[in-house]
Every structure is written in C-alpha cells, then in structure tokens.
Amino acid sequence: MGAQWKHAGRVENAAKRGAVLGKFVKEIMVAAKIGDPNPENNSRLRAAVEAARRSSVPRDTIERAIKKGSGQLDEQVTFEMITYEGFAPHHVPLIIECLTENKNRTAADMRVLFRKGQLGSIGSVGWMFERWGVVEATHTDKSLDAESVAIEAGAQNVEPLEAKDVPAGQVGARFFCETTDLDSVSKFLSKNKWTITLSEMNYIAKNAVELPEGQRKEVEEFLGAIDDHDDVHRIYTAIK
Numbered sequence: 389m390g391a392q393w394k395h396a397g398r399v400e401n402a403a404k405r406g407a408v409l410g411k412f413v414k415e416i417m418v419a420a421k422i423g424d425p426n427p428e429n430n431s432r433l434r435a436a437v438e439a440a441r442r443s444s445v446p447r448d449t450i451e452r453a454i455k456k457g458s459g460q461l462d463e464q465v466t467f468e469m470i471t472y473e474g475f476a477p478h479h480v481p482l483i484i485e486c487l488t489e490n491k492n493r494t495a496a497d498m499r500v501l502f503r504k505g506q507l508g509s510i511g512s513v514g515w516m517f518e519r520w521g522v523v524e525a526t527h528t529d530k531s532l533d534a535e536s537v538a539i540e541a542g543a544q545n546v547e548p549l550e551a552k553d554v555p556a557g558q559v560g561a562r563f564f565c566e567t568t569d570l571d572s573v574s575k576f577l578s579k580n581k582w583t584i585t586l587s588e589m590n591y592i593a594k595n596a597v598e599l600p601e602g603q604r605k606e607v608e609e610f611l612g613a614i615d616d617h618d619d620v621h622r623i624y625t626a627i628k
Contacts, residue, residue: 416437416453471484471510472486474512475513477504480597487619516594518594520589523587524584541573
C-alpha cells in the first residue's frame, strides 16, 4: 500500500542531517503537545522518541523536546499544521503536511518549490487518497509471521518494511488499520514486544502511478527539494 514518501539520501551530509534531526525534535514536541507527555501513554510520542533515538538524537534533546511540547518550560510551542495539495511533474498527485510557526512564509516558499509542478487548492487531489492509520514496527524474533500478527492486532493490511529500516537480525512490518483503531493496534504491538518507530494517520493513494526511470528521477528530485524545507513534515504521493 505504501506510506509517506521518504527521501532516500536524507542524511548524506552534516547540514541535511541537522535538518532531519530538527524534524524529529519537532515531531516529538507536537506529539507531546497534543497527547500525554509520558511516551508509555502516547503511542505517537513513543514512536517519535524511538525514531529519534535510532537516528542518534541526544537523550537530553529528546527530553527537552517533550518538556517544551507539553508546556513544562517557559518556551511555547506554536506550530500550526498546514496541508498543501498538488501535482509533481508528470501529473503525480501529492499531499504535503507542514508544521510551521509562520504560515505566510511557508505558503510563499511552497509556491516557489512548486514551480516545476502544480500547486492546487485543498481537495484538488485529496479525493485520490484514503486516510489510514499506519504503524511501523520491528521485532527481534525473525520467525514471526507479520500477517498473523496483523490479524491479532486488528490491522487491515500489512507489508514488510524496507530493509534499510530494519535492524540486522530483526523483522520489520508496516501495519495499516482504520484510523479509529490506531491506538489499539499500537498498544497491541508494543505489548507484544514490537519496537514502534511510527504510529500516525497517513494518506494512502488509491491508485499508484508508475513512471519510467527518467521521469521517476525527475519526480524524486522535485520531492527531495520539498522535503529539504524545514517546515515540511510529511509528504504523501502516489508514486510507486
């Protein structure tokens, strides 16, 4: 089914790594703000913290992000979620979620980034996607059957994680569920010793778009430029 688009070369240099780590911190702050500041009681926060740890975000930075997001510090979190819809080159539909402190600045930047694509209005491509709960997790027992686990957890579908996202000697899976079941599926997996690295609502394309190699490279470069923007939080696309 696929999930959000991920930039394959995201951490290839120090500058980009700093931007990526900043996005992990932002996700932790938002998760702590909208839910319980205790990761054990907040599946989104727990997943955000685990993902940050795997990317070597310092423990002090993680703890400070939780405190800042939950209002335990004098600094206030004022991020606003803004959604953009449109088309990448070759008419590939995409939805972009941004977390920003200045929506006017972000809107202006998006118009520039979409020069090689087509920025649409809200709803222009949203009907091409469905809303699903998505949980990405790994387990140390490689003998586990992910399909059986999905059934027990109450998920509707499951697919293997990309090899680069699975620690050596483990099994990884991406579970899809109804949005109302996201918390229960996450709790089941956590209870059964799965390590959760993502637990949130995603947009999944109803129909995938296949492109020849040259066109795909052009689309990936377009998406990479958007993903490099500090305010961009998630990119959902129909590219296969």
